[in-house]
Amino acid sequence: xxxxxxxxxxxxxxxxxxxxxEQILEHKSLELYNTAQELKKVNHKLKHLVEEKNSxxxxxxxxxxxxxxxxxxxGVILKMxxxxxxxxxxxxxxxxxxxxxxxxxxxxxxxxxxxxxxxxHIYDYNTRIITKSKEVKWVRINxxxxxxxxxxxxxxQVVVRDITVQREKKISLDIINNIAKSILGQENIYEMAxxxxxxxxxxxxxxxxxxxxxxxETHSLEQIAAYGAKISKDRGIINKINLPIxxxxxxxxxxTGKYQIxxxxxxxxxxxxxxxxxxxxxxxxxxxxxxxxxVIDAEHKEKNYFKKEHLTTLENIxxxxxxxxxxxxxxxxxxxxxxxxxxxLKKLERSNQELQEYAHIVSHDLKSPLRSIAALTSWxxxxxxxxxxxxxxxxxxxxxxxxxxxxxxxxxxxxxxxLDAKVSEDKSVDLDTLIRNLINVLYVPENxxxxxxxxxxxxxGDKTKFQQLFLNLIGNAIKFSNKEKGVITIDVKDYNSFYxxxxxxxxxxIQKNHFNSIFKIFQxxxxxxxxxxxxxSIVKKIVSIYKGEIWLESKIEKGxxxxxxxxxx
Amino acid sequence: MxxxxxxxxxxxxxxxxxxxxxxxxxxxxxxxxxxxxxxGNEALSILKSSLVDIxxxxxxxxxxxxxxxxxxxxxxxxxxxxxxxxxxxSKNDKDIKNCYKLGISGYLLKSLxxxxxxxxxxxxxxxxxxxEFI
Numbered sequence: 001x002x003x004x005x006x007x008x009x010x011x012x013x014x015x016x017x018x019x020x021x022e023q024i025l026e027h028k029s030l031e032l033y034n035t036a037q038e039l040k041k042v043n044h045k046l047k048h049l050v051e052e053k054n055s056x057x058x059x060x061x062x063x064x065x066x067x068x069x070x071x072x073x074x075g076v077i078l079k080m081x082x083x084x085x086x087x088x089x090x091x092x093x094x095x096x097x098x099x100x101x102x103x104x105x106x107x108x109x110x111x112x113x114x115x116x117x118x119x120x121h122i123y124d125y126n127t128r129i130i131t132k133s134k135e136v137k138w139v140r141i142n143x144x145x146x147x148x149x150x151x152x153x154x155x156x157q158v159v160v161r162d163i164t165v166q167r168e169k170k171i172s173l174d175i176i177n178n179i180a181k182s183i184l185g186q187e188n189i190y191e192m193a194x195x196x197x198x199x200x201x202x203x204x205x206x207x208x209x210x211x212x213x214x215x216x217e218t219h220s221l222e223q224i225a226a227y228g229a230k231i232s233k234d235r236g237i238i239n240k241i242n243l244p245i246x247x248x249x250x251x252x253x254x255x256t257g258k259y260q261i262x263x264x265x266x267x268x269x270x271x272x273x274x275x276x277x278x279x280x281x282x283x284x285x286x287x288x289x290x291x292x293x294x295v296i297d298a299e300h301k302e303k304n305y306f307k308k309e310h311l312t313t314l315e316n317i318x319x320x321x322x323x324x325x326x327x328x329x330x331x332x333x334x335x336x337x338x339x340x341x342x343x344x345l346k347k348l349e350r351s352n353q354e355l356q357e358y359a360h361i362v363s364h365d366l367k368s369p370l371r372s373i374a375a376l377t378s379w380x381x382x383x384x385x386x387x388x389x390x391x392x393x394x395x396x397x398x399x400x401x402x403x404x405x406x407x408x409x410x411x412x413x414x415x416x417x418x419l420d421a422k423v424s425e426d427k428s429v430d431l432d433t434l435i436r437n438l439i440n441v442l443y444v445p446e447n448x449x450x451x452x453x454x455x456x457x458x459x460x461g462d463k464t465k466f467q468q469l470f471l472n473l474i475g476n477a478i479k480f481s482n483k484e485k486g487v488i489t490i491d492v493k494d495y496n497s498f499y500x501x502x503x504x505x506x507x508x509x510i511q512k513n514h515f516n517s518i519f520k521i522f523q524x525x526x527x528x529x530x531x532x533x534x535x536x537s538i539v540k541k542i543v544s545i546y547k548g549e550i551w552l553e554s555k556i557e558k559g560x561x562x563x564x565x566x567x568x569x
Numbered sequence: 570m571x572x573x574x575x576x577x578x579x580x581x582x583x584x585x586x587x588x589x590x591x592x593x594x595x596x597x598x599x600x601x602x603x604x605x606x607x608x609g610n611e612a613l614s615i616l617k618s619s620l621v622d623i624x625x626x627x628x629x630x631x632x633x634x635x636x637x638x639x640x641x642x643x644x645x646x647x648x649x650x651x652x653x654x655x656x657x658x659s660k661n662d663k664d665i666k667n668c669y670k671l672g673i674s675g676y677l678l679k680s681l682x683x684x685x686x687x688x689x690x691x692x693x694x695x696x697x698x699x700x701e702f703i
Contacts, residue, residue: 356661364629364659371658371679372585378683379592400682407681418661464662 067160070146073117073153075099087162089132099158104128104136116156120145126163138164165309172313175203179317183324187331189213193225196296196321201227204298204310208278212243212250212295220244221254221295241274248272253283254292259311263304280305284314288322296321352420359417366410374403412534415468416521419541426569429463431456435470435490442471448478448486456492457499460569461546469542470503472535473562477505480560498548498565506559515552539564573698574600580612580626580638581605581656586679590625590656593687598694609638616648622702623674625693628657628664636664639671650703654693 067087069080077097090097103109116122121144129139143158179199183192193211201209207228212221221243246255249270253260262281265271278299286294381396439450477488489504521537543550548565581587606612628635643649652674680686
C-alpha cells in the first residue's frame with residue numbers, strides 16, 4: 001500500500017468520526033432544548049402553584065377556625081387572625097404581646113419551645129394560657145418555624161385550638177366513669193363515700209371534699225367520708241361534725257335540695273368553719289326518689305374558684321351516687337331480710353318438728369287413757385251384764401261412741417299437725433289405682449255408687465297425703481248422703497300446669513254462708529259418728545302443700561261438688 | 570290344730586294394758602307363757618338369763634326410749650334373731666319406718682275397740698304359734 005493510500009484512508013476515518021460526533025452533538029443539543037422547555041413549563045407551573053399556595057395561605061390565615069398567629073423567635077406576636085384577637089383578648093394595634101406572658105405560670109413550656117426550634121415544628125402540645133381577662137384556658141398548640149430564603153429561622157407560626165370545654169367534658173366523663181366503675185356493686189356506702197370524696201377532690205383540684213349522709217332519725221347530717229386534712233391516719237374523720245338539717249350551707253342544701261356555689265364564703269353568714277377557712281364552696285345534694293339522702297361538699301381556698309362545669313359534673317356524680325346508694329341500701333335491707341328469713345325458716349322448721357313430736361306424744365298420752373277407759377268399762381259391762389238395765393246398757397253404748405269420737409279427734413289432730421313433715425321423698429303416685437283401692441277399703445253402703453268419669457292421672461307427691469285427701473272427701477260424700485240412691489262422681493280435668501279434680505255428691509248440701517268456715521279446723525257442720533271436724537282442714541292443707549286451690553259449689557238438698565287443683569311438678 | 574307353746578316377753582308399764590292383753594288371748598292358746606317387763610332395762614336383764622320366742626313391746630317408754638331399746642336388742646348378737654312385735658297406741662310414719670329399718674317383725678296399734686284389739690292379738694299369736702323357733 002502506498003503512503004497516499006494510507007493517508008487517504010486516514011482522512012476517510014477522520015471524516016467519518018467527525019460525522020458521528022456531529023450527529024451526537026446535534027442529538028444532545030436537541031435533548032438540552034427539550035429539557036429547557038420542560039423546565040420552563042415546570043417553573044411556570046411552580047410559580048403558579050406558589051401563588052396559589054400563597055393566596056390559599058392568606059385565606060387560611062383569615063378564615064381558619066382556630067386562633068392563628070405568627071411570632072418572632074423571642075415570642076413577640078407579629079400578626080394574629082381575628083379569632084386569635086377575640087380568644088386572647090389582645091389587640092396588636094394597641095399593645096405588644098409576648099407569648100411567654102400568656103402561658104399559665106405553672107405550665108413550663110421551655111422544653112417544648114426548645115423542641116420546636118430544634119425540630120422546626122411541634123404538634124398537639126397541650127397547655128394552659130391566661131387571656132387578657134384573666135381566664136385560664138386549655139389549648140392545643142401546633143407550631144412550625146418559618147425560614148427565609150437563606151434557610152434561616154425567621155418566625156414561628158402557631159395554631160391554637162381552645163380545648164377547655166372538650167377537656168372538661170372528658171375529665172368530667174372520666175371522673176364519672178371512674179366513680180361509676182369503682183362504686184358499681186359496692187354494697188358498703190361508707191366505702192363508696194370514701195372513694196367518691198377522693199375522686200371529687202382530685203377532679204376539683206382541691207384538698208377538701210366531704211360527703212354527708214342524712215340521718216332521718218336525728219334530722220341531721222353526718223360526715224361519712226372526707227378528703228384532705230380531715231382524714232386521720234386510720235381513715236377516721238378528725239373532728240367529725242354533725243350538722244342539723246337547715247344549718248350552714250350544707251344543711252341548707254340538704255333542706256332545700258338545691259345546689260350552692262359560694263364565690264366568697266367570708267360574705268356568707270351560713271358558712272360553718274370546719275378545720276380551715278376556705279373562700280369557695282360548692283355543695284350538691286344527693287337526691288333519691290325526691291328526697292335528699294346526702295350531700296357532696298367541697299371547698300377551695302381561693303375565691304370564686306368553682307365553675308358551672310364543676311357543678312354539672314358534681315350533679316352527675318350525685319345522680320350516680322344516689323342510684324348506687326339506693327341500691328346499696330336496698331341490698332343491705334334485702335340481705336338483712338334474707339337473713340331474718342333464713343333464721344325464721346330455721347326456727348319455723350325447728351318448732352314444726354317440735355310441734356310434731358309434741359303432737360305425737362300428746363296423742364299417745366291422750367289415747368292411752370282412752371284405751372284404758374274403754375277396756376275398763378267393757379270389763380265392768382261384761383262382768384255385770386245381768387245387773388244392768390236397758391238404759392244403763394244404752395249409756396255404755398254412748399260411752400263407747402264418745403270414746404271413739406275422741407279417739408278419731410286425737411288421730412286427726414295428729415294427722416293435721418304432721419302434714420308439714422316430709423317423711424318420704426316424692427314419688428309418682430297412680431291416683432287411679434290409689435282411689436280404686438281406697439274405694440274397696442272404704443265402707444260404702446249399698447245404696448251409694450261411686451263413679452270415676454275419666455282415668456285419673458299419675459302425679460308426683462306423697463302417697464299417704466293423696467290417700468288422706470281423697471279419703472276425707474269421699475268419706476264426707478258418703479257420710480252426708482241422704483238420698484235413696486246416693487251418687488258420688490269423681491272427675492279430673494287436665495290443664496297446662498295443674499289438674500282440676502272434682503268430687504260430686506247428691507247429698508244434703510251445704511249452706512253458702514258456710515263455704516269458707518268448713519275448711520277451718522274444728523268446724524264441722526254436722527258432727528256425726530267418727531267426725532272430728534278436722535277432715536276438711538286436712539284436705540285444704542294437703543291441697544295447699546301441692547300449691548292448689550280448693551272450693552265448692554253446693555245446693556241444699558241437691559248436693560255438693562268439691563273442686564281442687566294440684567299443681568303439676 | 571295344736572299350737573306351739575309360745576314364750577312371750579311383754580314390755581308394758583300399764584297394768585290395765587297387761588290385763589287387757591291377757592284377757593284378749595283366746596282360750597285356744599293354753600300353754601303360752603308371758604314374762605312381764607315394765608321397761609327396756611328390765612327386759613334386757615331378763616333376756617340375759619332366759620331367751621324368749623317373741624317380744625311384744627310398747628314403743629312409748631323412756632330411758633331407754635322405744636327406738637333405743639330396739640337398737641340395743643338388734644345390735645346384740647345373742648338377741649337380734651328374736652322377732653319383735655310393736656304394740657303401741659299411736660304411730661307416725663317416721664317411727665314405723667325406723668322400726669322396720671331396725672328389723673321389727675310387726676307393728677300393731679292398740680285398737681280402741683276391745684273386739685278389734687282381740688282380733689289383732691289373737692291373729693298375731695296364731696301366726697307366731699305356727700312358726701318354728703330355735
